[in-house]
Amino acid sequence: MKRVVIVISSLLLLAGCWDRRELKEIGIVSAVGIDKDIDTGEFLFTSQVLNPSALKPEAGGTGSPVKLITTKGDTVYKAIRNTHQEFDRKNFYAHNRVIIISEQLAREGILPILDGITRGREARGYIWLCVTKDSQARDILDVKQQGIEKVQANYLESILENQKLNFDVAVIKLNDYYKKSLKGGIDPVIGVLKMIVGSGDASQQVKLSGGAVIKNDKLVGFLNETEARGYNWIIGEVNSGVLTLPSLLEEEKLVSIEIREARSNIKPEIKGNEISFNVEIKTSGALVEQQGEGTLKTRKEQYDYLNQLEKELEKKIEQEINNVIEKAQKDLKADIFGFGNALNKKNPKKWKEVKDKWMEDQFSNAAVKVKVKADIGTRELLKEPLKMKD
Template sequence: MKRVIVVFFSLCLLSGCWDRRELKELGIVSAMGIDRNPDTGEILFTSQVVNPSVLKPEGGSGSPVKIITSTGDTVYKAIRNVNQEFDRNNFYAHNKVIVIGEQLAKEGILPILDAITRGKESRGYVWICIAKGMQASTILNQNQQGIEQVPANYLESLHENQKLNFDVTVIQLNDFYKKSLSLGTNPVIGVLEMSENPSSNGSKTETVQQVKLTGGAVVKGDKLVGYLNEKEARGYNWIIGEVNSGILTLPSKLEENKLVSVEIRKTKSKIKPDIKGGKISFAIEIKTSAILVEQQGAGTFKTRKEQYDYLNHIEKGLEKLIEEEVLNVVEKAQQDYQTDIFGFGTHLNKKDPKIWKDVKDQWLEDQFQNATVNVKVQADIGARELLKEPLKSKD
């Protein structure tokens, strides 16, 4: 009998899911944009909410997402004010991209992210990017030209495709915090901008606006200070070792005004600090392997030596190109932005913590700007693809 009574009272103490949230009551946010309202100075929050009725297997009419905007004195207040004009309670655990307007990014990014990361629903692997020259709301309201129905999935794919394209930089929330809160390095963020592309509609060709991921946004501390173009972003990626794949073009030796294309397959980079006579310098060593994937010029190799001489010519050209791109972006970071985006300070701290302790407070204002940087590149292009001679006419 006592056991029955104990079991009864135990069952009474058990509760149901008091804080459960029904799916039909939630608004699944797939992307968010944060801006400064130029008219009122308030925070303008834009959320892209998935419309499940359109995405269901049997299909539906209308847009696959709803764009909801709200304002507030702070980011969190703007987020909460969404409930005043939207019939769902927004759920942010599946958010894929955070887009920050250029003007607000110049004021400081960490305060913007504070309200988002304090919430339990935030994820550390969400992509962060800057809307170049425009409001983030413009990006989220733009219809995409890709296959994905949900625009946020399109933006996510652009970031994930960086492994195939080293002309851009990307960063996730966790890595942004790690770099922006460190004294020895500063982050570079992905950049979204609008580009005009031709689009064919039957016999008619039109120009359409398209969102494009390009270059990189340079951050000093947590404030946007400028941008890297695609060539500079490539140099940045060479230095930090974020080159997994990409295509480079070089002049062909076979025929004047013709090009060859090489595909980068594998790259390793090292940053080595050196201290001599109180002066700090850095050596950047880059090793890369590539294959020849295209030759515009036509010609014939009479001997195997001619083939390998040509291969060596392309390798030397590739090494020179990489060196130029690296030195170009280093100069821009040192002179234009005074921002250590390469982690030179972090490497110096690892090698000689005592020296780093002495210079860290004036690192960006003095030592980083004046540090000498030497670059050594070793390129290897597989010979097997080279043995296939370029196609040429028999005439």
């Protein structure tokens, strides 16, 4: 909300290019969605345009804070231009937050869709790129979000930025997608937006969940949240998050470990024609919740308990990593971890030799050894769980 007011105020103060009259003639686009008309095969381009009057409660503004404009075209750029025939303002895209592409279109190819947006200078490289799952892009933009933000695009931007606090999802910005898609040696994973059934007054909600795997610029499958977490461990995108483990003090109870730091290292090994990889993870965290009741009376008991928790944590992380590696190698056949990239850095000559058959042969058959070292701080360990007095 604050950002929207600043943007509008800044535009009012600009001289030369924009004056008050011109501001009234432009529509500030906060998000776009691209779908496909299943009947005609045309592109459906949806712009989420801000309604400034509805964003000023002090001026008694009413109505929806945004307006959705959907137009058709046999190309994306044509669909963008056709908004001039159906909307009374010229769309201004410099403050766009996110591009959403429907699952159907993503399976056909993403770069051709982005070409019509970026070549026409309708998008900046720092915005978020997402695909939908089991819904249309326009439907995602049409949901009345359940957060504090009045503008859906700001809500989407916030949950995408919150990935640094939640390692169960994968996200990517436009520039990074270009780099991974065009560089070779790594396949991108894009953020996934899906609609879920809400509760109370909100019949529908939008959730960021898992990740979408892109191979040769086409969507080939999805990662669930556990798989996305394993993926983030490998690529070194774990900044914070919470893992639950069975309590060692009481059956059917849990403990929560907050991950506070993590590092990843991918090491290729070459022996003759055999290529393998070692994935090393080092992580530290804190015991932030303990459901099981019990007392650790001595330092040795605390130390032993801590060691057991660390081993359980290492085992869980290794399992999640191994599961997503198996899915990538056997089901998706997509190198989402950048193993090819790591091989190229270590031995460019070997990479040049195998890159043409990397996905079909070398990557899918490469042995991967995972080693995790976890450290859990002791400060919170000394606190006993809350319990009723006898």
